[in-house]
Amino acid sequence: xxxxxxxxxxxxxxxxxxxxxxxxxxxxxxxxxxxxxxxxxxxxxxxxxxxxxxxxxxxxxxxxxxxxxxxxxxxxxxxxxxxxxxxxxxxxxxxxxxxxxxxxxxxxxxxxxxxxxxxxxxxxxxxxxxxxxxxxxxxxxxxxxxxxxxxxxxx
Amino acid sequence: xxxxxxxxxxxxxxxxxxxxxxxxxxxxxxxxxxxxxxxxxxxxxxxxxxxxxxxxxxxxxxxxxxxxxxxxxxxxxxxxxxxxxxxxxxxxxxxxxxxxxxxxxxxxxxxxxxxxxxxxxxxxxxxxxxxxx
Numbered sequence: 001x002x003x004x005x006x007x008x009x010x011x012x013x014x015x016x017x018x019x020x021x022x023x024x025x026x027x028x029x030x031x032x033x034x035x036x037x038x039x040x041x042x043x044x045x046x047x048x049x050x051x052x053x054x055x056x057x058x059x060x061x062x063x064x065x066x067x068x069x070x071x072x073x074x075x076x077x078x079x080x081x082x083x084x085x086x087x088x089x090x091x092x093x094x095x096x097x098x099x100x101x102x103x104x105x106x107x108x109x110x111x112x113x114x115x116x117x118x119x120x121x122x123x124x125x126x127x128x129x130x131x132x133x134x135x136x137x138x139x140x141x142x143x144x145x146x147x148x149x150x151x152x153x154x155x
Numbered sequence: 156x157x158x159x160x161x162x163x164x165x166x167x168x169x170x171x172x173x174x175x176x177x178x179x180x181x182x183x184x185x186x187x188x189x190x191x192x193x194x195x196x197x198x199x200x201x202x203x204x205x206x207x208x209x210x211x212x213x214x215x216x217x218x219x220x221x222x223x224x225x226x227x228x229x230x231x232x233x234x235x236x237x238x239x240x241x242x243x244x245x246x247x248x249x250x251x252x253x254x255x256x257x258x259x260x261x262x263x264x265x266x267x268x269x270x271x272x273x274x275x276x277x278x279x280x281x282x283x284x285x286x287x288x
Contacts, residue, residue, distance in 0.1 A: 055234055
């Protein structure tokens with residue numbers, strides 16, 4: 001009895017396959033170096049650090065992180081000045097201890113990620129939601145700290 | 156046996172080329188495969204996918220999991236940092252004859268898809284009582 005991820009049977013041409021393989025290897029090397037497009041970054045030393053996305057609006061900043069398998073109560077969020085810290089733990093599912101692993105790619109354990117915010121925020125009004133494994137943090141900017149456009153007049 | 160399975164998996168992970176269903180990028184989800192009692196468990200990270208967005212198909216020994224992930228748009232906001240892409244998840248597996256495909260079931264929770272693949276009657280470990288006589 002086997003469960004094996006599928007190989008593309010149609011790609012029989014050897015040369016084509018090795019080119020594709022090389023390309024994939026290079027891609028995966030890049031991904032590993034730059035933090036990886038999926039899942040947790042193993043490149044960081046002590047803890048897992050999830051990749052994030054940051055967007056800035058006129059009045060707020062949105063930070064997202066994909067945290068599949070992490071429960072909302074296991075996420076810790078801190079804001080200190082311009083620094084946002086997302087920490088927590090990805091626990092193994094209950095049955096995992098008894099089950100025998102055949103193949104494993106997913107990561108477990110404590111994680112922490114710090115994000116430099118592009119503007120000063122009102123720490124008291126930060127809101128976070130965790131839905132379908134995606135953490136969304138909305139950080140309202142502190143009024144009066146938005147970038148101001150300065151008009152240059154003719155002298 | 157286990158070793159063979161693992162190297163096979165690794166090869167496939169990098170060379171898998173899922174079809175592009177909606178023109179956007181598709182991603183290969185990270186998976187765990189584990190054996191528990193009378194079933195195999197397949198866990199896949201599909202952050203952003205709801206139960207309704209997940210499509211599981213089994214056909215002649217090939218199991219395909221596809222999870223649609225809607226773009227998470229924020230109008231009037233500009234990118235500051237973008238370390239991952241958002242798109243659908245697709246991955247295909249080959250299922251051996253020891254699995255009872257009719258009884259495959261699935262659930263999703265916190266962006267993790269769990270598939271239960273019950274072993275076929277013939278593949279189950281049976282305890283045989285030895286009677287004294």
